[in-house]
Amino acid sequence: MRARLRRLLAGGREFVWKGELHHVSGGRDCHRCVRLRVWGAGKNSRVLQADLLSTAVLPWGCASDNSYPTPKDVREVIDHALRRGWDPDAAGGVFFLGEDEHAAGFELTGFLLTDRLRDEGAPDPTARVLSAFQRATGSPP
Template sequence: MRKLYADGREFVWKGEVHHVSGGRDCHRCVRLRVWGAGKNSRVLQADLLSKAVLPWGCASDSSYPTPKDVREVIDHALTHGWDPDAAGGVFLLSEDGHAAEFELAGFLLTDRLRDEGAPDPTARVLSAFDRATGSPAP
């Protein structure tokens, strides 16, 4: 568990590394979980899909959220209804509900870890690469 201090409050967070399959490749996904008022408080959860485009896919991807990334996730969640002082439950930043307005420099929100029917992560990663570079992904 890692600690982050923001606006006079201590947040505790962890990231669990997973992999999700796409139409063309495997992708690294980090399940981020954040608590703002102890272990019984409402947890913030976001599944972060790495934007890395690498020749060996998830086998060579070492992407992991930085404290700056975590702070951006917290800030977005707080402005969209997360109450870290509430007891129990999960506040989910989902791809379906938040991806159109929220993206990190190295990650996209994904629902694929929870739902195999969610949009293809390969197509989303390649699209993010194209937007960032102005040229098609390899």
């Protein structure tokens, strides 16, 4: 099955994006993760990639999580990447919004950045997910 490409107008420019669903293992649970990929100047342009970790805490874990970024969320990711140096007109390559470099300054309701999807040795995301859930709801998970 082919991934569906979506279009988004931002700042007078058209971007094309897709989200791929994945699961990331944590110490206590698995977590839903959406690999977001965005192109700003065609298929040969530098792609923006962000692995978005869902902050939902549900009784049945990632099996019942249906989190998925909205076009508004994608716009926020694009704006953040542009402020951090992503050049969508550059040819080839990937601009990663990684956890180590970008997580501290990144805020997106319902999601965190993670490196765990592309690096199994990256930090366990469970503590960050539980902390984000508690901040959002004001109650422990």
